[in-house]
Amino acid sequence: MTIAPRLRQFLDSEGVRYDVVSHPRTATSSQSAEVAHIPGNQVAKSVVVHHELGYVLAVVPSTHRVELGTLQELLDKRLGLATEGEVTTLFNDCETGAIPPVGAAYGVPVILDQSLGDVSDLYFEGGDHKSLVHVSSDAFRLLTKDARRARFSHQA
Numbered sequence: 001m002t003i004a005p006r007l008r009q010f011l012d013s014e015g016v017r018y019d020v021v022s023h024p025r026t027a028t029s030s031q032s033a034e035v036a037h038i039p040g041n042q043v044a045k046s047v048v049v050h051h052e053l054g055y056v057l058a059v060v061p062s063t064h065r066v067e068l069g070t071l072q073e074l075l076d077k078r079l080g081l082a083t084e085g086e087v088t089t090l091f092n093d094c095e096t097g098a099i100p101p102v103g104a105a106y107g108v109p110v111i112l113d114q115s116l117g118d119v120s121d122l123y124f125e126g127g128d129h130k131s132l133v134h135v136s137s138d139a140f141r142l143l144t145k146d147a148r149r150a151r152f153s154h155q156a
Contacts, residue, residue: 002020002022002126002128002130002131003020003126003127003131003133004091004094004100004126004127004128005093006093006105006106007093007094007100007102007105007126007127009105010102010104010105011102011105011133011143014142014143016135016139016142016143017135017136017139018133018134018135018139019134020126020131020132020133020134021036021038021123021131021132021133021134022130022131023036023131023132025130026129026130027097027129028062028097029043029044029045029062029124029125030043030045030062030156032062032123032125032129032132033062033123033132036123036132038123038132040061040062040063041063041115041119042061042119042121042122042123043061043122043123043132044059044060044062044101044116044122044123044124044140045059045061045062045064045101045124045125046058046059046099046100046124046125047059047060047066047081048082048086048087048090048091048099048108049066049068049071049079049080049081050079050080050081050082050086051075051077051078051079051080052077052078054109055082055086055090055108055109056075056079056108056109056110056111057099057101057103057108057109057110057111058071058111058113058152059101059110059111059112059113059144059147060113060115060116060152060153061113061115061116061153063155063156064113064115064153064154064155064156065153065154065155065156066152066153067153067154068081070151070152071111071152074111074148074150075111084096087099090106090108091127093127094125094127094128095127095128095129097125097129098125098126098127098128098129099125100124100127100133101124101144102124102143102144103144103147104143104144104146109146109147109148110144110146110147110148111147111148111149111150111152112144112147112148112149112150113149113151113152113153114150114151115151115153116140117149119137120136120137121134121135121136122134122135122136122137122140123135
């Protein structure tokens with residue numbers, strides 16, 4: 001698998017140009033950035049969070065960690081990290097931990113950390129642990145046009 005079928009269909013339906021960057025199997029977004037020789041601040045990492053009404057995809061650079069308390073205040077909801085089972089159900093065509101930051105393809109709202117707004121190219125997991133999807137910043141803005149933007153992370 002290189003790109004999850006739902007993600008590929010969404011990218012194609014939106015007319016987004018993208019490349020796939022293959023790399024050796026990794027376990028984390030930051031490891032993917034390292035082995036693909038891409039600056040970690042250009043790799044978007046997705047964190048699935050649950051609350052009493054559903055889920056939200058918190059997207060930060062792979063070099064950052066989500067500040068759950070700050071995110072909870074921003075969303076004004078009690079939050080927790082989604083379980084592996086919840087993530088598997090929501091993103092059933094993706095490998096565990098290789099969640100794309102394109103929530104619209106999966107019906108999951110997105111909150112995007114402002115620190116991702118300063119990069120010219122973005123890379124993200126496309127559903128497996130052996131490739132990254134590469135898009136321009138304009139394409140990423142299109143893919144996340146409905147996302148809320150705020151500051152809710154810090155450098156790891």
